[in-house]
Each structure stands twice: as structure tokens, then as C-alpha cells.
Amino acid sequence: MNPTLPTTLQEAIQYFADAQRCQDLLSAMRWPQGPVCPNCRSHEHGYVKSRAIYQCKLCRKQYSAKVGTIFEDSPIKLDKWFCALWMLTNAKNGVSSYEVARSLGVTQKTAWFMMHRIRLALQHGSIDRKLMGDVEVDETYIGGKARNMHSDKRAKLMRNEGSFRKAVVVGMLERKGEVRTAVLRTAEPHQKSS
Numbered sequence: 431m432n433p434t435l436p437t438t439l440q441e442a443i444q445y446f447a448d449a450q451r452c453q454d455l456l457s458a459m460r461w462p463q464g465p466v467c468p469n470c471r472s473h474e475h476g477y478v479k480s481r482a483i484y485q486c487k488l489c490r491k492q493y494s495a496k497v498g499t500i501f502e503d504s505p506i507k508l509d510k511w512f513c514a515l516w517m518l519t520n521a522k523n524g525v526s527s528y529e530v531a532r533s534l535g536v537t538q539k540t541a542w543f544m545m546h547r548i549r550l551a552l553q554h555g556s557i558d559r560k561l562m563g564d565v566e567v568d569e570t571y572i573g574g575k576a577r578n579m580h581s582d583k584r585a586k587l588m589r590n591e592g593s594f595r596k597a598v599v600v601g602m603l604e605r606k607g608e609v610r611t612a613v614l615r616t617a618e619p620h621q622k623s624s
């Protein structure tokens with residue numbers, strides 16, 4: 431087994447304090463086959479390490495791994511996102527937004543927002559926001575209406591959540607310093623031509 435995989439919250443905080451590690455994890459979760467330009471779908475890219483920005487060699491557009499994921503549109507750094515993700519996927523008896531807030535040093539409101547997005551990702555088996563459809567609609571579901579949901583749909587969401595949890599754990603395994611990208615994504619991305 432890999433000794434670097436965090437098993438306690440303290441270890442997780444240290445583990446994710448490495449900004450480049452977080453970037454690599456995000457990139458691997460986002461693009462199991464390597465970064466893809468959102469504009470022209472090219473795999474050819476350069477990387478500006480200081481800004482964690484990819485530049486497409488074909489169309490010259492710059493893009494980041496955050497765009498289009500649950501982590502975008504927020505000033506919250508990746509280390510906090512991944513710690514919250516770690517807490518949610520490792521807590522045996524659930525975790526409250528107060529606990530997350532205290533552990534990460536953020537406000538309870540911020541913790542709630544993060545947990546909300548992470549739960550969406552767990553339910554949909556992906557960090558890609560597009561796969562979640564209308565996020566606003568899903569908020570009513572998150573708000574506690576799961577028991578009213580048709581049992582088939584609920585069962586499907588539960589299954590997705592289970593497999594994604596596993597995928598996240600696999601994604602956090604490292605081998606010889608390389609992030610393993612094999613089984614990171616359980617939901618097949620829909621190839622929408624936009």
C-alpha cells in the first residue's frame with residue numbers, strides 16, 4: 431500500500447498543502463487521458479506552471495483545469511477543496527459544515543457551499559458541472575427532498591456516489607510521484623458538440 435495516502439485529517443491537510451499535487455490531481459480527475467483544449471479539443475499543450483494554466487498549441491487559447499468543474503467561480507483554493515472532499519469521502523458517520531469550517535479555517539457558509547458542490551459531484555459521479563445539468567434544480571434535491579424522489583432514481587444516485595467515492599480514493603493514490611489516472615472517472619462524459 432502507498433504510505434503517502436492520507437489516513438487522518440492532519441495528514442490530508444499536509445498532503446493537499448502541495449499546490450502542484452492538487453493541480454495534478456485535478457487535471458487527472460478532469461482529463462484521465464491528459465489535458466484537452468476546451469476550444470478545439472487538441473491534446474497538444476504547453477503549461478505555465480506558475481499560473482497553473484495550459485496553453486493550446488493549436489488554437490493558442492489558454493485554459494485551466496478548474497473551468498467547467500465544481501471548483502470554478504470561487505476564490506477557494508484547491509487545497510481546501512480537496513481537504514473538504516477528503517473529509518466528505520472519509521467520514522464514516524458524515525461530517526457537518528461546522529466541522530469542515532473549523533478544520534479548514536473557512537466560514538461555515540463557505541463550508542456549506544463547498545459541501546453542497548462536492549455532494550453534487552459525488553451524486554453525479556463527476557466533477558464536470560455540465561454533466562450535472564441544471565445545478566439550481568439539483569439544489570432542491572440537496573435540500574432534503576431525496577426521500578420524495580423516485581426510488582429508482584435515488585438508487586442510481588446512490589450507486590454513482592459509491593463508485594465515485596472509490597474513484598476519488600484511487601485518484602488520490604500516487605505511484606512513484608506520478609498521479610494514477612486510471613480509474614478516476616466513473617461516469618462516461620457525454621461528448622456534446624457545443
Ligand SMILES: [Zn+2]
Nearest residue numbers: 467470486489
Ligand atoms: Zn485549442
